[in-house]
Amino acid sequence: MGRSPCCEKLGLKRGPWSKEEDDLLINYINKNGHPNWRALPKLAGLLRCGKSCRLRWTNYLKPDIKRGNFTNEEEDTIIELHQLLGNRWSTIAARLPGRTDNEIKNIWHTRLKKKISKSQAQKTPELQEETSMETSKSDEQNLDTHLGPENSNFDIHLESDNSKDNSEISSPKTNSEIQQQSSSSVHSSSSISSSCEDACSNTTATSPEPRDQFMLDNLVEIDDDFWSEVLWTTVDDSNYNDNNFDLSKNN
DNA sequence: AATATTTACAACCGCATGCTG
DNA sequence: TCAGCATGCGGTTGTAAATAT
Numbered sequence: 001m002g003r004s005p006c007c008e009k010l011g012l013k014r015g016p017w018s019k020e021e022d023d024l025l026i027n028y029i030n031k032n033g034h035p036n037w038r039a040l041p042k043l044a045g046l047l048r049c050g051k052s053c054r055l056r057w058t059n060y061l062k063p064d065i066k067r068g069n070f071t072n073e074e075e076d077t078i079i080e081l082h083q084l085l086g087n088r089w090s091t092i093a094a095r096l097p098g099r100t101d102n103e104i105k106n107i108w109h110t111r112l113k114k115k116i117s118k119s120q121a122q123k124t125p126e127l128q129e130e131t132s133m134e135t136s137k138s139d140e141q142n143l144d145t146h147l148g149p150e151n152s153n154f155d156i157h158l159e160s161d162n163s164k165d166n167s168e169i170s171s172p173k174t175n176s177e178i179q180q181q182s183s184s185s186v187h188s189s190s191s192i193s194s195s196c197e198d199a200c201s202n203t204t205a206t207s208p209e210p211r212d213q214f215m216l217d218n219l220v221e222i223d224d225d226f227w228s229e230v231l232w233t234t235v236d237d238s239n240y241n242d243n244n245f246d247l248s249k250n251n
Numbered sequence: 252a253a254t255a256t257t258t259a260c261a262a263c264c265g266c267a268t269g270c271t272g
Numbered sequence: 273t274c275a276g277c278a279t280g281c282g283g284t285t286g287t288a289a290a291t292a293t
Contacts (some may be wrong), residue, residue: 012260014263015261015287016261016262016287017261036278037278038277038278049280051264051279052263054279055261056262059262090281090282101281102260102261102262102282103260105282106261111258176281224292
């Protein structure tokens with residue numbers, strides 16, 4: 001498979017986006033959508049590569065993105081999903097409506113890893129020793145807890161911080177497969193907000209195998225009110241301002 | 252108040268994968 | 273079947289803001 005060069009670097013702007021650039025991108029996508037990211041910057045009058053535009057849109061400008069601090073429930077969900085899925089950020093993001101894989105990845109590296117190690121450090125040394133001895137075993141048991149013993153032979157392997165190695169060695173499913181299934185699972189849930197449906201709409205809604213459906217349905221149990229709670233507002237041209245996109249600084 | 256360090260997060264990079272002709 | 277292209281994904285970096293000294 002050939003791989004095209006990322007983009008023509010010459011003359012293209014890089015680094016932080018200005019408000020004017022954001023406006024151009026938002027206006028263009030609102031009017032025309034984004035059928036072709038590579039052609040988009042030229043058509044929108046932007047001196048950016050398509051990749052940069054796509055990233056800016058999907059991670060920051062998309063109206064259904066939930067900005068602001070993560071709730072404890074969201075953080076717990078991420079931790080739980082990470083135990084099950086490893087660094088499959090997009091798969092995890094699919095279970096967190098309004099959150100992007102990039103955002104989740106960031107919060108994992110900056111906050112949640114520490115949160116976990118802190119909580120582990122509070123364990124007694126004996127406990128820690130036990131834990132370390134049973135790490136791999138407990139991972140499987142953890143999966144069993146979610147899936148039930150009758151499903152413990154699922155063709156999925158757990159990953160912790162060394163997830164990359166594990167996934168490279170043994171992960172039998174591609175991310176897209178898992179994401180598709182996850183999306184389908186999300187669709188089937190009665191507690192999902194419209195923003196999630198939108199977020200998941202890019203994937204093909206194929207029906208997962210019953211066992212996979214079961215697995216996904218049991219990845220996390222989240223209170224209905226949690227997802228239906230409105231924690232973000234949509235963004236359009238008229239209400240775009242610096243404050244809308246500066247929520248991250250409110251921490 | 253000045254400087255150093257840490258934190259948070261936007262953005263970039265390169266590889267993987269799917270689609271199309 | 274294969275090559276080229278477009279897009280998705282995860283790892284990593286750069287830097288502004290916050291906090292500590």
